[in-house]
Amino acid sequence: MTNTEPHSPTGGELYVPKGAAANARYTVDIDPKLAGWTHSSLRIVELEAGGTHTFTTGESEWIVLPLHGGCTVQTGTDEFQLLGRESVFASVTDFAYVPRDARVQIASGAGGRFALAGAKCERRLPARYGPAPEVPTEVRGSGTCTRHVRNFASADAFDCDKLIAVEVITPGGNWSSYPPHKHDEHRPGEEAELEEIYYFEIDGPNGFGYQRVFPSREGGSDVLAEVRSGDAVLVPDGWHGPSIAQPGHAMYYLNVMAGPGGTREWRICFHPDHTEGYR
Template sequence: MSRTTTGTGSADGLHLPHGSTARGPYALDIDPGRAGWTHSSLRIVALEPGGTHTFDSGDSEWLVVPLNGACTVTAGDDVLPLDGRPDVFASVTDFAYVPRDTHTQIASGAGGRFALAGAKCERRLPARYGPAPEVPVEDRGSGDCARRVRNFAAAGTFDCDTLIAVEVVTPGGNWSSYPPHKHDENRPGEETELEEIYYFEIEGTGGFGYQRVSPSREGGADVLAEVRTGDTVLVPDGWHGPSISQPGHDMYYLNVMAGPGEREWRIRFHPDHTEGYR
């Protein structure tokens, strides 16, 4: 049977509504055990003014990404101040890379919300600062398929062992993650196997969007979900897209990806949906 969720979803499906994965200090906590896969993780921690959060990175590498607010990341002996941003729609942000096997503290004087995008890895790379001005920003598509991609930790942009992470902002009324595409097989030169997490925020009160994942194989992932701020969709396999934003409400999503093969984003587009794409 396909792994399916429709409508508002459920915590035991692939659409995880806001609050359904809260655990301990985290407003959202998705690890490989909870997702049912082997590599990708995402956590979100909210800090009050003057608040701190500590964690051990274990067998994973992590990116600390401010969703709103500033913080200082202390990873072992490395101190990495982050200017952050007012919110995810305002701009790109600076970020911090935390190696595996590292004790880390996040401290925020004014408070804020911070995403921790993670992936199991083998190499222990150095802790590093990712400056906002160095984040490549790509305008992808046109017309009602136009969206803006912030490739802050794309493969070939920022060095990680296995982790890939990007942000996408889709104007209200537009489609993104389109044409539907997949990356659930290792096909040299054509496709890489990557587990993917979509974390959503919608601009404005009451805003929503829709996310589709359709099966690429018998019994594969099958999702049609209404998504709101704080929701997450897991993509273990399948054709994913489109992501559709409500008119008048821009849509943001953070994509976190990792897999067992080379750190490359190689995808296959759905053959039935490429004609007429702009």
């Protein structure tokens, strides 16, 4: 299948295949400039055994989230030992929050792959450790729309200034991010404006899935992408969903969200044509 040529605020593509946003430091480096928006960022860093990575947080807050392996995260006088995990399909993981205007070093004795989920923010909160046993998990949906959500940095689970981030595991053959929903308008008490990144990994060799984004207004975002491990999809606006996992291959995605609202909240609007029986 050929991915569509989608709309984005800068005329770039919303489907970001593996390698398209890579550089010498990161295998994925999606910042507001690349995305054509203001707040949300995602980086993936891979470290060899004994490797280190240093970065400055700038105007953004960040969560260091192990995808594979463990690491030590040091910023200022704070140091956190992350046990990590064997893979994103194996379990939840511990993580570290690091504030804006800081210098951070990640070191991994055995090596690994680590996500840096970021959001431009205003407040400088303290660095903190997030233990794996304290990550709230839930089963969302039912039947072939069942998926498993890890709310490690949801708006009501872990304190950040702007950043919202969760992980979702969709069993092979199932749909998630369904019904289609959106969060591209500020409507107090009903909907919050949030930019969103989907980062995908698929369990097993040759696995794939599909991601749909379609317009909520004239000229809005429109993409149908076949996604594989290491791919990402940007959602600046529009209805998004379903995310479809190939039978026999579970799908993982990391959602990174942030927006301009004064209150950090995940408020969404479901598509009125696709809601019956599927929330």
